[in-house]
Structures are given as structure tokens and as C-alpha cells.
Amino acid sequence: MRFHLTDDQRALRDEVREFTTEEIEPKARDLDRKKEYPSTIFDGLADRRLTGLTLPEEYGGRGEGLVELALMIEELSAGLMSVASTVGLHLGVATVVERFGTEEQRRDFLPEMASFDTVGALGLSEANAGSNKLEMETAAERDGDEWILDGHKQWVTNFFDADYVLTYAKTGPDEDAPHNISAFLVPTDDLDVETVWETLGANSVKSPRVSLSNVRVPDNRLVGEEGEGYVQRGEIHTGVNVPARGVGIARAALEDTVAYTSSREQYGQHIGDFQGVGWKVGKMAERADTARLLTLRAADRADRGRDITREFSMAKINATQAAVDNANEAIQLHGGLGYTTERDVERYLRDAKLLTIAGGPNEGHKNVLAEAVFERHDDN
Ligand SMILES: Cc1cc2nc3c(=O)[nH]c(=O)nc-3n(C[C@H](O)[C@H](O)[C@H](O)COP(=O)(O)OP(=O)(O)OC[C@H]3O[C@@H](n4cnc5c(N)ncnc54)[C@H](O)[C@@H]3O)c2cc1C
Numbered sequence: 001m002r003f004h005l006t007d008d009q010r011a012l013r014d015e016v017r018e019f020t021t022e023e024i025e026p027k028a029r030d031l032d033r034k035k036e037y038p039s040t041i042f043d044g045l046a047d048r049r050l051t052g053l054t055l056p057e058e059y060g061g062r063g064e065g066l067v068e069l070a071l072m073i074e075e076l077s078a079g080l081m082s083v084a085s086t087v088g089l090h091l092g093v094a095t096v097v098e099r100f101g102t103e104e105q106r107r108d109f110l111p112e113m114a115s116f117d118t119v120g121a122l123g124l125s126e127a128n129a130g131s132n133k134l135e136m137e138t139a140a141e142r143d144g145d146e147w148i149l150d151g152h153k154q155w156v157t158n159f160f161d162a163d164y165v166l167t168y169a170k171t172g173p174d175e176d177a178p179h180n181i182s183a184f185l186v187p188t189d190d191l192d193v194e195t196v197w198e199t200l201g202a203n204s205v206k207s208p209r210v211s212l213s214n215v216r217v218p219d220n221r222l223v224g225e226e227g228e229g230y231v232q233r234g235e236i237h238t239g240v241n242v243p244a245r246g247v248g249i250a251r252a253a254l255e256d257t258v259a260y261t262s263s264r265e266q267y268g269q270h271i272g273d274f275q276g277v278g279w280k281v282g283k284m285a286e287r288a289d290t291a292r293l294l295t296l297r298a299a300d301r302a303d304r305g306r307d308i309t310r311e312f313s314m315a316k317i318n319a320t321q322a323a324v325d326n327a328n329e330a331i332q333l334h335g336g337l338g339y340t341t342e343r344d345v346e347r348y349l350r351d352a353k354l355l356t357i358a359g360g361p362n363e364g365h366k367n368v369l370a371e372a373v374f375e376r377h378d379d380n
Contacts, residue, residue: 005071012068016075019044024079031080032347035203037161038083042116045076045087052114054091054238055098059110066237066299070244074292077248078255081351082204084248086158088241093120093166095236096183100224109164109185121162121188123153124233127209131364133168133230134177138212140169140184145219147171147184152194152211155358159208162188167212172227183229185221186212201350237302239312242359243295246319249352250288253326256345257281257333264335277333284326291319310372313365320362323352 023044031038045051054069055061077084094113112118129136138151149169164185172180195209224232261272271277294315301308327348331338338345356362
């Protein structure tokens with residue numbers, strides 16, 4: 001068992017950390033306040049092919065695995081969570097094309113996706129298909145060599161700057177569930193925007209509700225086997241980007257708090273020297289480290305082709321709650337300043353809260369975890 005990164009992994013982490021320090025951190029507060037899209041940041045990530053991190057090198061990607069994805073996403077999320085979510089979701093869509101698409105689809109989409117010239121967004125959730133995606137109402141009907149899609153998708157992150165939405169739709173009767181859902185690459189131009197929500201956080205990248213009305217999609221835009229889209233989705237594990245985002249926020253909150261409590265003085269001493277504060281900061285470090293270990297364990301198992309049902313849900317629950325708890329504590333320990341937009345810690349809390357809901361609410365993951373614990377006892 002190894003608890004250290006390889007030289008290549010450390011180099012990747014340092015590369016993304018440097019990028020985050022130079023390109024994201026100085027802009028993050030402003031982008032959030034102005035609700036502005038971080039386009040120049042994505043340009044920089046694309047220049048470094050980080051937008052194709054996990055895609056094979058033959059298609060222009062960097063050929064890395066899920067451990068590397070988790071490391072990159074942690075760094076990006078420590079800078080600005082919206083950047084991390086956009087890249088994580090984009091790579092999730094690209095991975096579905098890579099794993100289940102035809103060779104023609106791989107050639108058509110992956111090089112442009114690696115360079116972020118073609119951007120993917122995920123269209124899975126709907127108004128009545130939140131935690132339970134099997135209740136989706138969007139349907140696709142075959143018409144010769146085309147499909148006709150009708151319905152809507154909700155919370156399509158990065159819709160406005162994406163080129164395609166990987167849209168999940170029912171192609172078979174309910175009694176065949178979960179083998180009745182297929183995935184289609186639908187151009188964003190074919191979808192109509194219905195609602196753009198004002199949100200608590202994640203302000204730089206919008207997640208609107210969009211509708212599909214009689215949208216015709218050629219057969220060669222069906223990705224993967226007909227009826228198996230939802231099941232195949234369960235075989236890719238780019239979802240580790242969600243706990244990794246939690247780790248990034250938990251760590252950023254810790255680092256800001258260490259810096260602040262080491263310099264702020266009250267009663268003639270640094271507030272970090274009060275035992276009560278020191279214990280809290282220690283707890284924040286414990287949360288961040290636990291979250292990272294659990295996330296990297298899930299990613300590592302996935303890279304080794306092992307089942308991660310138990311490990312993924314554990315990481316998701318732990319890391320996203322760690323982000324909320326650390327951000328909350330960071331505000332407290334920054335005192336009045338922590339409550340202002342002059343500091344980043346209030347944004348951490350607003351962004352962190354999304355993570356206990358998106359990617360499946362933590363309550364659902366607790367059910368999955370409980371089931372897995374009863375079913376499987378090995379932990380290697
Ligand atoms: C900003 C944002 C961005 C998103 N981006 C995307 C995206 O890009 N693509 C996409 O497809 N989806 C996206 N989502 C959707 C997200 O995955 C869903 O919001 C999430 O799965 C929960 O669905 P819901 O909101 O309908 O909540 P519901 O399923 O209605 O659940 C509401 C609450 O009920 C409780 N609950 C639910 N199930 C259980 C249970 N089994 N046991 C106990 N309590 C339970 C939980 O507290 C939960 O938060 C995004 C959501 C948001 C808010």
C-alpha cells in the first residue's frame with residue numbers, strides 16, 4: 001500500500017496548483033460577484049490539455065486516470081468550484097463517448113473535446129427525475145435513421161457555453177428499466193432555455209432548465225447501446241470529481257484559516273494560539289485529509305477496475321460534508337471579515353452546499369453505502 005503520489009502525479013498536481021494560484025485565485029472573487037463566465041481560465045486549461053486530462057493521447061488527451069482527475073479537480077476547486085465542475089462534467093461526457101461511442105464518434109468528438117473546442121454538458125436530471133433518474137420523462141422515438149426527442153432537462157451545468165448536451169432519454173418501456181434509457185449527443189442549439197435560476201453559489205457557470213421539442217437527432221449521435229445508456233453510465237467513474245471538489249474547498253478553507261489565525265491578534269496574542277482555535281483548525285485539517293484519502297482511494301480502485309460502490313458513496317458523503325463544515329468553521333474563525341465578500345470563505349460555504357445535493361444527494365448515497373456495507377466486507 002502506498003500513501004504517496006508518484007513523481008508524475010506530484011508534477012501534475014504542482015502544474016495545476018501553479019495555474020490555480022496564478023490564473024484562478026486572483027480572479028475568483030470577482031468572477032463570483034459578477035457572475036461572470038471564466039472563459040480565459042478555460043482557455044488556459046485547454047492550452048495545457050487539462051480539459052482532456054483523462055482522454056487517450058491518440059485523441060489529443062493526456063491519457064491520465066481517475067486519481068489524476070481527482071488531483072486536478074481538487075486544485076481547481078480550491079480556486080473556484082465552478083471551474084472544477086465544468087471541467088469535471090465535460091470530461092464525464094467525453095468519457096462516455098470514449099468508452100461506449102463508435103470509432104467514428106471518437107474520431108469526430110474526442111480531439112475537439114480534449115482541446116475544449118467542443119464542450120460537453122450533462123443532461124440527466126429533470127424536474128421529476130432528481131435523485132431517481134429512472135423517473136425521467138424525456139423520450140426518444142426512432143424514425144427511420146433518426147430519433148425524435150421530446151421533453152426537458154434540468155440543471156444542465158455550463159449549457160450556455162457548451163456545444164452538446166449528452167441527453168438521456170427513454171427509448172423503451174418502463175418495465176425494461178434500467179435498460180430503457182439511451183444517451184444522445186444533442187447540439188445545444190436544438191434545445192430551448194426555459195429557466196435560468198439565481199443560485200446560492202456556483203455563480204460563474206449557470207445550470208438552466210432546457211426543453212426539447214421534436215428535436216431530430218441522427219442515429220450516429222446515439223452514444224452506446226440502445227437502452228443501455230443509464231447502465232453504461234454506472235460503469236464510468238468520473239463522478240469522483242464531486243468529492244474531489246469537496247476536498248478542494250475543504251483544503252482552501254483550512255489554508256485561509258491557518259493564514260488568518262496565524263496573523264490576527266486579540267488579547268495580545270495570535271488567535272491561533274488560543275487552544276480552542278487550535279483544536280478547531282486541527283479538526284479542519286483532519287476533515288480535509290480524510291476527505292482526500294477517501295476520494296483518492298475510490299479513484300485508485302476505479303483505475304484498477306475494482307468495484308467502488310462503497311468507496312465512492314463514502315467519499316462523496318464525507319468530502320462534501322467536510323467542505324461545508326470547513327467553510328462554515330472558516331467563516332467563524334475569520335470573525336466579521338469572514339462574513340464579508342472581502343474574503344473567500346463565505347463563497348466556499350455557498351459553493352460547498354451544492355456538493356451535498358448535486359451528484360445525488362448525500363442521503364441517497366447513505367442508502368447506497370449501507371447496502372454495499374451489508375453486501376461486501378473486503379476493503380482492498
Ligand atoms: C447547481 C446545480 C447543478 C447541477 N448540474 C447538473 C448537471 O449538470 N446535470 C444533471 O443532470 N444534473 C445536474 N444537477 C442535478 C442534481 O444532480 C440534482 O439536483 C440532484 O440529483 C438532486 O435531485 P433534486 O434536486 O431533484 O432533489 P430530490 O431528488 O427532489 O431530493 C430533494 C431532497 O430530498 C432528500 N432525499 C432525496 N432522496 C432521498 C432518500 N433516498 N432518502 C432520504 N432523503 C432523500 C434529500 O435531502 C434531497 O436533497 C445539478 C443541480 C444543481 C442544483
